[in-house]
Amino acid sequence: MESLEEADLCFPQLLNTSCRKIHYPIVTSFLIRALLSCISPLTAFLNMLVIISISHFRQLHTPTNFLLLSLAVSDFLISFLMLFQMILLDGCWFLGDIVCALYYFMDYTITSASIGTMVLISVDRYVAICDPLRYRTTMTQKRLQISITLCWTCSAIFQGIRFKDSFKNTSSAKTCFGQCTVVLSFAVGMADMVLSFLGPVSVVVVLYIRVFSVVVSQSRAIVSQVASVTLHCSLKVSTLKSEMRAATTLGLVVVAFLICVCPYFCYILAGQSASVGTSSTFVIVILFYMNSFINPLIYATFYSWFRKSVKLIVTLKILKADYRDINMQ
DSSP: OOHHHHHTSSSTTTTTTTTOOOOOOOOOHHHHHHHHHHHHHHHHHHHHHHHHHHHGGGOOOOOOOHHHHHHHHHHHHEEEEEEHHHHHHGSSSSHHHHHHHHHHHHHHHHHHHHHHHHHHHHHHHHHHHGGGGGHHHOOOOOHHHHHHHHHHHHHHHHHHHHHHHHHHHHTTTSSSSSSOOOOOOHHHHHHHIIIIIIIIHHHHHHHHHHHHHHHHHHHHHHHHHHHGGOOOHHHHHHHHHHHHHHHHHHHHHHHHHHHHHHHHHHHTTTOOOTTTHHHHHHHHHHHHHHHHHHHHHHHOOOOOHHHHEEEEEHTTGHHHHHGOOOOOO
């Protein structure tokens, strides 16, 4: 009886202070581990293709693509956080308190930077569709690079301040040995919820409602003009269609992000632990991580330049110096 009880403990040598393992049915445990084991490397691989494509080919150095690059970097990093969720699957943490606090810091920093990037994508599409004449002078590469850098820096600073006490008192939040959790004050938690989620998501939703209302009105204008189109009008119509296609594609990225991330933050808002510690949190956490896997699939479906760059990367033609300036359209 005593040996069975010890087998249920994360650290059998600490009978009175060790956390107990979480036991799943064998099939459930296998499916969870198999899913995380497949999603993690695939997410890393697909987002690395996006990073290499935009970084290498000069024609892809556009303001919008730099935003996609920032998003791909965050998705690539999230793929490694999935490995920590596999460690937490049975409710036991063996990597120490400092690594636990660092894991939460990275998780929230990357997520905050992703949400900030989504806001920048929404602003980019808003200016491109609603004020196209000022787009080239407003959304320059330099300005967006600075904005992306500030987004990541501010996310890291804010989360560093937020988890400052967790790094100082690594054992204060633990109720048993082998637990990975952090406790934050209500004020800090609400500030993070407003600044990192509710505020940015509200901005994203408002901007995209405006963008798609303009897209609908412009689509109707194109249909009415298509019968009597001149060369000049043809170029204008082609430009409008290109911008609408980009807005629709990035709109899908934003919608997929909201669908995957909102349940995660709502669960945290309810005061629950955001890790695969119980079966009730599994679907929410996996859905959150699935967003990083879905984004490259959206690019592959709607962006011809991404499909072409993948072929060049896989066939190693990317190693040829003259291919860096190749036409990617």
